[in-house]
Amino acid sequence: MILFAALLAAATPAPPPSPGEIAAVAPASAWRVIAPENLMLLETARGTLAIELAPDFAPAHIAAIRALVAAGRFDGGAITRVQDNYVVQWAARPDASKALTAGGAAAVAAGSTATPGGVPVSTGPGDAHPAILPAEYERPLKGLAITPLGSADTYAPSGFWNGWPVATDPKAGTAWLAHCYGSVGVGRDNPPDTGDGSELYAVIGHGPRHLDRNITLVGRVVGGIEGYSSLPRGTGPLGFYKTPAEQTVITRVRFATATDPRFEVLDTASPAFAAYLAARTNRTGFFVRPAGATDLCNVQVPVRAVPGR
């Protein structure tokens, strides 16, 4: 059999490298290290969820999240919602000092139940937040040198900037992060400015692109999602857990240090990424009929972890 395999290898031209093989041999210069101050680590019994924040897109929300992390508000919080083919959502501990009147909180809660398509906060009496943050749904396109997707995405002209999947409106001169698998956003209620960063979600299903420009994205998961996408789905409305016992407690949320694993993103302006994107668009090997196109969320920019010191 070894002889037969060797003969076969000699007779068959090597197939073009796969997307994974292209990423595996990309030079060190093609990888961008995620700055530790932008690498947020959520720790639970399900493992560490590593999230890269995107201050170029949502600076106000990310400043608010940094303040919540610094105050330890997520420590002792919980994963409150897992909706199949949609999102995992987690919440900071309630801040009793900011409790609204029971009437105000109830109004917010009523808003939640009316928005089955959204990503509402689970605010209840004594667990309300003042509306302090503006919507950060898009930013100026100017200043972003975007690597084009090369395919006609259904939703908007799309591409990549600094490792992020980005959709654009060239006429309006705007750009925004796209909702893809692993995208992390800020839950809000019906008024578009009620998110305060204390309830976050990660996408665990088909890219819900209808949420683009309707909710503030602050980053994306770069490691550990498998421990969270495999959580039991909540059986309440919108996938909220019915009882606190079903929730997963958040041990701690912190930012990375030099001793943590380093995460690197393939530079989407590099020749290696261009080759990767071409190979994702037209697969070979197993594939008998390359698609000749790819939607933005099906590209999946390569990320790798390098063990810490």
Place this chain on the structure above:
Amino acid sequence: MILFAALLAAATPAPPPSPGEIAAVAPASAWRVIAPENLMLLETARGTLAIELAPDFAPAHIAAIRALVAAGRFDGGAITRVQDNYVVQWAARPDASKALTAGGAAAVAAGSTATPGGVPVSTGPGDAHPAILPAEYERPLKGLAITPLGSADTYAPSGFWNGWPVATDPKAGTAWLAHCYGSVGVGRDNPPDTGDGSELYAVIGHGPRHLDRNITLVGRVVGGIEGYSSLPRGTGPLGFYKTPAEQTVITRVRFATATDPRFEVLDTASPAFAAYLAARTNRTGFFVRPAGATDLCNVQVPVRAVPGR
């Protein structure tokens, strides 16, 4: 507070119904009952996975699957692979009477390791299948009255037929089922005709449309996916479990009877579906900026279960 809420309701015009609300009030005539003979039930400790088969698209593969079910070949099989943002895969018990030579099986296994982007079978020595089935990657477009998607899908002109998400090539006169969340297909190795129906997968991530026309789809999950999409991910290559102990044993695979829950699919030729599709394309309520478009896999044709007798 009740008074206040009533005043609010009187002052605010009712928002347009959401997609879910449209489906909830669709008349009985807008629902198609899935024939029990096309409703395959996979039973494990994770619950019942209900799969509608699509004999209009893959008659030969579905005939083979029916024969395997009738012979009890899936009973005692196992879920062998769960790859995050990709697929859950399960396998029938090995059929010792069809074992190839060790050499033949090894060649197939070698093919698997070379196809990280595909959905290979996990065939090993003593667990090999003769290549008996032709590829059923597409079918004639003729005879299918397709409800257009109404948006420019990235991959192909798309729409819906009899409840199925379908992509087309109008010039070539062909149509095929699209790989969306919940789609069920037949694992194969590198040669496009090696799938025999004894290894099946369900999509549990962003629609892997690059697999369209590269692997035979036979149906889609209509119930119970949450018990399977939440399975622990395999830590071996391609998400295969490293040990049999990690696998979930298949108790039984059978077809539905009149005493099982009935599953119904919203008729994609109905006015109710047209309204649903329009509402999915332009969300209201929570949404401040309707997308004005939707990709094929983000539509999610409504399915409902009706308790059995």
